[in-house]
Amino acid sequence: MAGKFEIYKDKAGEFRFRLKAGNGENILASEGYKDKSGVDNGIASVKKNAGGDDKYERKESGSGKFHFNLKAANHQIIGSSQMYASADSRDNGIESVKKNAPDAEIDDQTS
Numbered sequence: 001m002a003g004k005f006e007i008y009k010d011k012a013g014e015f016r017f018r019l020k021a022g023n024g025e026n027i028l029a030s031e032g033y034k035d036k037s038g039v040d041n042g043i044a045s046v047k048k049n050a051g052g053d054d055k056y057e058r059k060e061s062g063s064g065k066f067h068f069n070l071k072a073a074n075h076q077i078i079g080s081s082q083m084y085a086s087a088d089s090r091d092n093g094i095e096s097v098k099k100n101a102p103d104a105e106i107d108d109q110t111s
Helices: 036-049 087-100
Strands: 004-009 015-020 026-029 056-060 066-071 077-080 105-108
Touching (some): 004 036, 015 036, 026 087, 036 066, 036 077
Parallel strands (some): 004 105
Antiparallel strands (some): 004 015, 015 026, 056 066, 066 077
């Protein structure tokens, strides 16, 4: 099963997307957008930037958990990961985004 982007509305009424791997696991989530066009642009940016290793900001939290941000060419964050227990797990998450994002279908749950 291939990965997919899910578009949904959060409790505040903002549009968001999440990228899910083929196994259904969430691997990347967006910020909230007031307009649906922002989500469309965000997904296009993820698809465009997902393949570049230099686009990933690898981070460690103060509590010893690991996560990453995917950044666009203008250095703005276009998606963030969940927290991982190890750096290896975080890096596997990055590889999953690289593999799934470019050809992921879009599942719009707001229509």
